Amino acid sequence: MLIARRADTRARADFATWKMMAKLNGITALPGEALTFLESYKALLKEMPEDAASEATIHLIYKSYYAKMGGVGAPPELPARSSDPVTDNVTAFKRPPVPRNKPTAPGAPAKPRLPVGLIFACLVVVYVGIRYYLMQ
Incomplete structure (x- = not known):
């Protein structure tokens, strides 16, 4: 039955691919x-x-595919696809909630943040220092 489902x-x-390529x-x-x-x-x-010609x-x-995939004998009849119209199952897009920074306690001091430029300058000084030390 697994081969039959795969073949179908x-x-x-x-x-569907062949039909679309023929149209294009x-x-x-x-x-x-x-x-x-x-x-x-x-x-x-x-x-x-x-519809009948397609089926x-x-x-x-x-x-043909059932025989190629190793199926023996006549391929089993699979249950027919439901002909009920498909209802729209698209959900509306909702933006995810924006994460907000946790408010600090009213009396707690805020953490000081280092500016990016200062961090970069420190890395450059360390790199130049290492290069200078290794060149001697």
Whole structure:
């Protein structure tokens, strides 16, 4: 059953990709197998509606992939995908809360902060001192 699910998922993804590439005039970049499946899809479109033709083509691709992935015998029938319309499951974007600095106690002294320039100057002095000491 695991092979069947993988084959079905891959067949649906590949068919959607091939169909989109055909719409974007990228059909020359598709492999030969994809071209044969797209030709059978076009033939099925003449006989049935687009949804049914898509499902029939996906089923053909599924059978092919099932055999290639090592499935033995006829591929099992997977439960049909639900045709219920998908409800919008997008959530509204909310900004994360801005972290605020913790207020200090009213009587506690604030920590003194060193300016960045002073730290950089100290590092330069240390570096020059080490270089000068090693050059002697």
